[in-house]
Amino acid sequence: MPTELSPIDTAKFVAAKQACEYVESGMKVGLGTGSTAAWLVQCLGELVRDEGLKIQGVPTSSRTAKLARDVGIDVITLDEAKWLDVTIDGADEYDSELCLIKGGGGAHLQEKVVATASDRMIVIADASKKVDTLGAFPLPIEVLQFGARTTEELVVETLRNMDVLGRDVSLRMAGDAPFITDEGNFIFDLHLKRIGNPRQMSLALNQIPGVVENGLFIDICDVVVVGHASGQVDVRDITNGTSEVIRFDVQDDENIFADLAD
Incomplete structure (x- = not known):
C-alpha cells in the first residue's frame, strides 16, 4: 500500500497504534469490526509477526475473523475464551460519558456481547466521532x-x-x-x-x-483513544478519571505505514 495516508486514516492508525499498548502476551482480546478496528487488527498482527506477541483474538464479525487470521492472530470463539482481558473496538459516536453508538458495520450484537464479556473495553476513534449528544448517527x-x-x-x-x-x-x-x-x-x-x-x-x-x-453501549466503555491527523492521540480513562496526550511523529518516518496492508 502507499506510505502516505489520508488525514482520517492517519488519525485512525495512530489511535490503533496507541491502543496496542493495552495488549500483552497471554491475553485474550476482543477484536472489533469496522475501519478503525481493522487498523488495530493489522497493528496487532505486526506485533505478532515482528515482536513475538502471543495473543488469542475473539473477532466480532466474520470480516474481522478473516482479517485476523490473514495477519497471523490466533482466532478463537468467545465460548472457547469464556472471558476476555480486553476488547478494542471503534465507535460511530461517543459522548462525554463514553456512551456510544455502534453498529454502522452491522456487527453491534456480537460487539456488545464480546465487550460485555471483557475486563475492559477500549474504544479507538478519530476526533470526528466525539459528540455533545448522541443521535446524529443513525x-x-x-x-x-x-x-x-x-x-x-x-x-x-x-x-x-x-x-x-x-x-x-x-x-x-x-x-x-x-x-x-x-x-x-x-x-x-x-x-x-x-x-x-x-x-x-x-x-x-x-x-x-x-x-x-x-447499538447503544451504555456503561461498557472504559477508555477512549482518539487519534488526530497530526499524530496526536488523546487518551481518556473514565474509570481512573485520567487524561493523557501522546504524540506520534508521522512526518519523519516514511515507513511508518509500510507493513500495513490496506
Missing part, C-alpha cells in the same frame, strides 16, 4: 426477520414517547436486498438526530419483541 437495531414489519411498527410507536428530534426508521439494505447480519437478522436504522436519554432509549428498545439488540 441508531441501528438488529431485529428478527420473522415479523420484521410488525417489529418496525412497535419501534415507531415506542419512539413517540422518547426524547428525540427524529423518528424515521429505515431497513438497512445491501444493494437491492436487505442487509443480513452474521446472525441472519435484519437491521433497522433509527434516524433520531438527537437522543435525549440514551439509557431510557436502550431499555425501551430492548423490551420490544423482535428486537434482538440495539
Whole structure:
C-alpha cells in the first residue's frame, strides 16, 4: 500500500497504534469490526509477526475473523475464551460519558456481547466521532426477520414517547436486498438526530419483541483513544478519571505505514 495516508486514516492508525499498548502476551482480546478496528487488527498482527506477541483474538464479525487470521492472530470463539482481558473496538459516536453508538458495520450484537464479556473495553476513534449528544448517527437495531414489519411498527410507536428530534426508521439494505447480519437478522436504522436519554432509549428498545439488540453501549466503555491527523492521540480513562496526550511523529518516518496492508 502507499506510505502516505489520508488525514482520517492517519488519525485512525495512530489511535490503533496507541491502543496496542493495552495488549500483552497471554491475553485474550476482543477484536472489533469496522475501519478503525481493522487498523488495530493489522497493528496487532505486526506485533505478532515482528515482536513475538502471543495473543488469542475473539473477532466480532466474520470480516474481522478473516482479517485476523490473514495477519497471523490466533482466532478463537468467545465460548472457547469464556472471558476476555480486553476488547478494542471503534465507535460511530461517543459522548462525554463514553456512551456510544455502534453498529454502522452491522456487527453491534456480537460487539456488545464480546465487550460485555471483557475486563475492559477500549474504544479507538478519530476526533470526528466525539459528540455533545448522541443521535446524529443513525441508531441501528438488529431485529428478527420473522415479523420484521410488525417489529418496525412497535419501534415507531415506542419512539413517540422518547426524547428525540427524529423518528424515521429505515431497513438497512445491501444493494437491492436487505442487509443480513452474521446472525441472519435484519437491521433497522433509527434516524433520531438527537437522543435525549440514551439509557431510557436502550431499555425501551430492548423490551420490544423482535428486537434482538440495539447499538447503544451504555456503561461498557472504559477508555477512549482518539487519534488526530497530526499524530496526536488523546487518551481518556473514565474509570481512573485520567487524561493523557501522546504524540506520534508521522512526518519523519516514511515507513511508518509500510507493513500495513490496506
